[in-house]
Amino acid sequence: MVRSIYVTAVEPGSGKSAIVLGLVELLARRVGRVGFFRPVVASGSAPDIDIELIRGRYSLEQTYESSFAATADELAAAGTRERYDALLERVLEGYDELERSADVVVVEGSDFTEGAQALEFAFNVDAANHLGSPVLLVVGGRGRSPEQVVAAVRAAQASLVERGCTLLATICNRADPAAADELRRLLAREATQPISVLPEVALLAAPTVTQVAAALSARLLQPLDGESSAALEREIGNVVVGAAGLPHFLDHVAEGDLIITYGDRADLIVGSLAARSSGAHANVAGLVLTGGAIDEPVMRLIDGFRGAGVPILSVDIDTYAAAQAVSAVRGAITPGSERKIATALGLFEEHVDIAALEERIELTRSTRVTPLMFTHELMERAATDRRHIVLPEGEEDRVLIAADQLLRRGVVDLTALGDPEVVRDRAASLGLELADLRIVDPRASEWRDDFAATYAELRKHKGVALPLARDLMEDVSYFGTMMVYKGMADGMVSGAAHTTAHTIRPAFEFIRTTPGVGIVSSVFLMLLADRVLVYGDCAVVPNPDAEQLADIAISSAATAAQFGIEPRIAMLSYSTGDSGSGAEVDKVRAATAIARERRPDLPIEGPIQYDAAIDPVVARAKLPDSAVAGRATVFVFPDLNTGNNTYKAVQRSAGAVAIGPVLQGLRKPVNDLSRGALVPDIVNTVAITAVQAQRQARP
Numbered sequence: 001m002v003r004s005i006y007v008t009a010v011e012p013g014s015g016k017s018a019i020v021l022g023l024v025e026l027l028a029r030r031v032g033r034v035g036f037f038r039p040v041v042a043s044g045s046a047p048d049i050d051i052e053l054i055r056g057r058y059s060l061e062q063t064y065e066s067s068f069a070a071t072a073d074e075l076a077a078a079g080t081r082e083r084y085d086a087l088l089e090r091v092l093e094g095y096d097e098l099e100r101s102a103d104v105v106v107v108e109g110s111d112f113t114e115g116a117q118a119l120e121f122a123f124n125v126d127a128a129n130h131l132g133s134p135v136l137l138v139v140g141g142r143g144r145s146p147e148q149v150v151a152a153v154r155a156a157q158a159s160l161v162e163r164g165c166t167l168l169a170t171i172c173n174r175a176d177p178a179a180a181d182e183l184r185r186l187l188a189r190e191a192t193q194p195i196s197v198l199p200e201v202a203l204l205a206a207p208t209v210t211q212v213a214a215a216l217s218a219r220l221l222q223p224l225d226g227e228s229s230a231a232l233e234r235e236i237g238n239v240v241v242g243a244a245g246l247p248h249f250l251d252h253v254a255e256g257d258l259i260i261t262y263g264d265r266a267d268l269i270v271g272s273l274a275a276r277s278s279g280a281h282a283n284v285a286g287l288v289l290t291g292g293a294i295d296e297p298v299m300r301l302i303d304g305f306r307g308a309g310v311p312i313l314s315v316d317i318d319t320y321a322a323a324q325a326v327s328a329v330r331g332a333i334t335p336g337s338e339r340k341i342a343t344a345l346g347l348f349e350e351h352v353d354i355a356a357l358e359e360r361i362e363l364t365r366s367t368r369v370t371p372l373m374f375t376h377e378l379m380e381r382a383a384t385d386r387r388h389i390v391l392p393e394g395e396e397d398r399v400l401i402a403a404d405q406l407l408r409r410g411v412v413d414l415t416a417l418g419d420p421e422v423v424r425d426r427a428a429s430l431g432l433e434l435a436d437l438r439i440v441d442p443r444a445s446e447w448r449d450d451f452a453a454t455y456a457e458l459r460k461h462k463g464v465a466l467p468l469a470r471d472l473m474e475d476v477s478y479f480g481t482m483m484v485y486k487g488m489a490d491g492m493v494s495g496a497a498h499t500t501a502h503t504i505r506p507a508f509e510f511i512r513t514t515p516g517v518g519i520v521s522s523v524f525l526m527l528l529a530d531r532v533l534v535y536g537d538c539a540v541v542p543n544p545d546a547e548q549l550a551d552i553a554i555s556s557a558a559t560a561a562q563f564g565i566e567p568r569i570a571m572l573s574y575s576t577g578d579s580g581s582g583a584e585v586d587k588v589r590a591a592t593a594i595a596r597e598r599r600p601d602l603p604i605e606g607p608i609q610y611d612a613a614i615d616p617v618v619a620r621a622k623l624p625d626s627a628v629a630g631r632a633t634v635f636v637f638p639d640l641n642t643g644n645n646t647y648k649a650v651q652r653s654a655g656a657v658a659i660g661p662v663l664q665g666l667r668k669p670v671n672d673l674s675r676g677a678l679v680p681d682i683v684n685t686v687a688i689t690a691v692q693a694q695r696q697a698r699p
Contacts, residue, residue, distance in 0.1 A: 002361050003099060005168060006133035008109030008124045010156045011117060014140035015173040017050050017333050018204055020108050021057075021341065022348025023136065026357070027104055028058050029376035032530075035102030036060060038068040039091040039127045040075050040110040040120070049332045050108060056335040058372060062098060069094040075123060076116055091127050104361075107133055125163045134168035134360075135160055141175030142200055146183040149175065153187065153195070168360050169194040171352065176200065194356040203343055206235040207331035209286045209311045212258065215329045216322060218288065218313035221299075222306055230397075231309050233336065234431030236285045239326050241319055242268040250275060255282045256431070260322050263289040263314065266298050273305035283428040286311040288326070290319045309429050338401065338679070339432070342408035349383070350410060371527035371657045375684055377564070382411045382690040389686050389693075390489040392476035393497045394418035394439060397426060402682035404432045411683075412690045415440055415489060417476045442479035451482040458510045481506035484668050490693035493686050495673035500539065504663065507670040517665040519544070521552045522672075523559050524647045524660035525688075534560045534567075534634045535650075538643035539661035539672070549591035550598065553636045555664040557602050560634050562695050563688075569595070570613035570632035571606025572642070576622045580607075588638055603627045610635070610646075659684045662692075669693050 007023060009016045027034050036055065041048040051067045054060065069091040078084045099105055109124040128135050139156055141149045149172055160167060170193065175183055177199035187195045210232045213220065224231060240253055242261030249268055253259070253275070261268045272284050287310065294302070294314060302312060315322055333340045393399045394416025400423070403414050415438040416423055427434045442448060448470065455478070456469035472478045477498060483489040484507075495503045504520075513520055521544075523536035536556040537544070544552060549571070557567035573588040574580065585607050592606035605613070605628035612622045612629050619630030637643030651658045659681070663671055669692035671685050 002104065002134055002168075004095070004105040004107055004131055004133040005136055005361070006107045006109060006124070006128040006131065007136045007138065008128065009112060009138040009140065010121055010152075010159070011140060012112040013142060013174075014138045015198075015204060016108070016111075016138045017053075018344035018347065019136070019138050019171055019173060019198075020050060020106060021053065021333060021344050022352065024054055024058060024106050025345055025348070025376065026354065027106065027361075028370075029373045029380070030358070031103040032370065032373075033102045033104075034058060034060065035062060035098040035105035036067060037095055037098050037105055037107045038109075039094075039107065040070050040072055040123065041068045042072050042111055044071045044073070049334055053333060053335050054106075057341070061101065066094065066097060072110065072116070072120075075110070075119065087123075088126060088130055092130055095131055107131060121159070125160065125165055129164050134166040136168050137170045139170060139172050141172050141183070141197070144176075146176075146179050146186055149183055150186050154190075167193055169196070169357055171195075172197045174198070174200040194353050194360060196352040198347055198351045201343055201347060202237070203235055204333065204340055204347075205331055206237065207326075207329040208233050208235055208337075209258070209313075211331060212236065212286075212288070212326055212329055213311075213313050216288065216313065216315050216317075216325055218315045221289070221294070221302060221312040221314050224309065224311060230430050231286070231311050234285045235331060235339065239323060241323050242272075243319075246271045253282045253284060255428075255433075256285045257282065258285050258288065258326065260288045260290065260319055260326065262319055263291045263294045263298065266301055269298065269312075270301050270305070273302070273308050273310055284310060285431065286313065288313045288315060288322055290315055290317060290322050292316045338405060339408065342405040346409040349380075369532050370530065374525075374527055374532050374563075375657075375659075375680075375687075378684065378687045378691065379409060379411050381694070382687040383409065385694050386410070386413055387490040387690040387693040388413040388415065388488075389689055390415045390417065390480045390483050390492045391686075392417045392480040392492065392494040394423045394476075395426060396497050397430060398496055398677065398679050398682060400427050400430060400432055400434065402679045402686065403437055404434055405679070405683055406686055407434065407436050411687055414438065414686075415483070417442055417480055419443075440479075442476055443474050445479070447483075447488075448473050448479075451479065451486070454486065455482065455510065477502055478506045481511065481670060484670060485511055491669035491671070491689040493671050493673065493682070493689050495671075496675060496677050496682065499675075500661075500672050503672045504540075504670060507663075507666055511667050511670065513665045514667050517555060518551045519548050520663060520665040521548075521555055522661035522663050523556050524658045525563065525662065526647065526650060527657035527659065528654060531633075532563070532565055533632075534565060535643060535647045536634070536636055536664075537640065538637065538647045539640070540663070542640045544639070546587050546590035546594060549587065549636065549638065550594035551665075553591065553595045553604065553634070554599050554602070556634050556636060557599070559662060559664045562691065565633050567602060567634050568628045568632050569602060569604040569606075569634040569636060570608050570610075570628055571595070571604065571636050572610055572613065573607030573638055574609065575607050576609045576612045577607070579622075584638055591636075605629055605632070606636075608632075659688065662688055668696060 078087045110120040180199045184197045236258045237256035240257045246267045389412050395418040420439045423439050451473045452470040456466045480492045484492050521537040522539040523534050526533040537552050560567040571588050571592045573585050575585045588607040611618045613632040616630035623629040669689045671689045
């Protein structure tokens with residue numbers, strides 16, 4: 001296995017950052033410890049965006065200062081052999097420090113500043129050779145024909161090989177989407193190592209409103225609070241200079257455009273804001289008003305559209321100068337650019353031959369399982385056999401942002417429930433496109449009558465008549481669950497804006513339990529620093545009896561195995577082995593016996609205390625001959641009070657990531673979210689639901 005990979009381009013504008021992100025993502029889910037190093041950064045005064053992105057996203061245990069060796073100015077000043085060699089020595093020292101604490105280090109080459117491209121190319125070659133790093137070459141395809149890209153690849157590869165570099169793979173990035181297949185065909189004729197072609201995606205280079213405002217030193221005319229503040233992080237499509245009359249102007253404005261116009265053009269200002277509010281025209285990303293101070297009458301008009309949620313910036317320069325300045329702003333992938341991150345990762349995973357690249361790297365999987373490794377393995381499994389998940393809370397911002405990330409990564413197919421106009425309006429306000437999201441309004445759906453008839457038939461023994469059933473089908477939880485029941489979706493995830501009872505009651509009523517399972521229960525997947533544990537039941541069954549506790553143990557073991565965790569089950573109590581007695585201990589002892597009788601193939605220990613289950617030292621003292629003690633992976637709590645408090649204590653005290661509750665025992669997967677769920681929680685739960693659906697779909 002290689003110890004490092006040197007990612008370099010041969011010119012600016014190749015989109016190298018997106019490739020670095022994809023590579024680190026690949027490595028982070030395969031090995032335990034990834035390091036990131038840049039021999040040269042652009043500036044010593046401003047933080048390097050790529051270092052901050054990789055350190056933050058992957059929680060790297062390295063300081064910012066240890067992540068680079070020198071600046072572009074220092075490289076430019078290294079005019080003598082002595083200074084140049086001293087700079088290379090600094091690179092080696094910085095790299096060696098990181099390598100000691102990492103399984104593999106990704107080294108990102110320089111950014112190729114104007115006027116120093118030959119120097120930077122030579123330095124990247126020397127650095128890669130001195131570090132002994134194979135090179136992942138990135139060649140830009142933007143503005144080039146397929147033949148021109150092939151020529152650029154040949155020249156770059158030849159230059160690297162002539163100078164002694166080992167080529168790991170080549171990625172042609174930002175290629176013309178219409179010519180990508182032709183480019184792949186031409187490159188396949190002469191490839192001696194993996195060559196991938198990634199098409200241009202405009203979003204990745206698009207600046208946000210915030211980035212434009214910073215570049216222009218602009219003033220925000222209206223504060224944006226709460227939900228509206230997300231509009232500042234919206235990526236800009238095109239720049240439109242407002243000079244024509246309003247009717248002609250509106251015909252030339254598209255979704256996500258940034259409007260630049262003089263501050264006295266009240267017609268264009270009000271027209272843009274009114275178009276956003278009415279929904280009749282494109283939803284602009286923002287306005288830049290040039291020429292300095294805005295006249296009081298115009299400000300009053302602007303104040304009248306305060307609720308439109310459109311950022312309005314003011315600058316002192318003229319329109320031409322503002323347009324020139326904006327055109328020079330390139331949108332980087334920052335730690336907060338979730339849409340860009342999801343897009344870049346999805347692009348990398350779709351178009352790079354991961355298996356061939358892994359073979360070249362000779363990756364050896366780590367025995368440690370970090371939270372990042374688990375969640376990305378989860379995404380990978382979900383994407384291999386895409387399932388269709390319904391999201392009843394389609395009007396909720398967190399759900400829409402999560403849906404955008406899932407669709408961009410190609411993890412699942414999605415249907416959101418809600419008023420289509422409201423859903424699209426919220427998505428537009430958040431700068432989300434969501435073209436692949438299906439939106440269904442339960443109140444107006446053609447399926448409503450059929451769903452109602454089915455529900456009335458299923459619940460007639462409870463006295464449910466058709467009128468009541470029809471009313472219930474307006475409820476998004478009932479409607480979404482019925483989609484799952486009827487096979488129109490493979491699973492459902494809800495709860496960000498509804499109670500647990502509201503979310504899962506319909507599933508209890510008509511999806512019901514899997515044959516052989518006596519009770520629906522839940523687990524939390526607890527992602528610790530170096531392993532994943534399963535806790536059950538922490539959310540559903542308040543006070544299970546012995547039979548139910550055994551059922552929870554068996555279901556929890558099946559869930560663990562479903563997600564690649566070898567089940568070793570600890571039936572928890574305040575006593576270990578035969579050391580104690582009492583009603584609660586006796587219940588756990590009986591549950592252990594029932595579970596062992598039903599599943600003699602499973603390693604089950606109980607009653608056992610938590611410390612004896614988790615700590616090998618304690619286990620040797622209390623249960624030295626146990627196959628579970630000190631090695632447990634599935635922890636079954638005697639009651640909901642104990643389980644709920646324990647998972648929260650571990651989550652908060654040990655910094656664990658808690659995914660769940662994951663419901664188990666249902667015929668088809670329905671999962672609940674906490675009402676405080678964050679976007680990553682929703683993303684993970686949807687992926688889990690998809691994996692459950694994959695398993696249940698198998699014969």
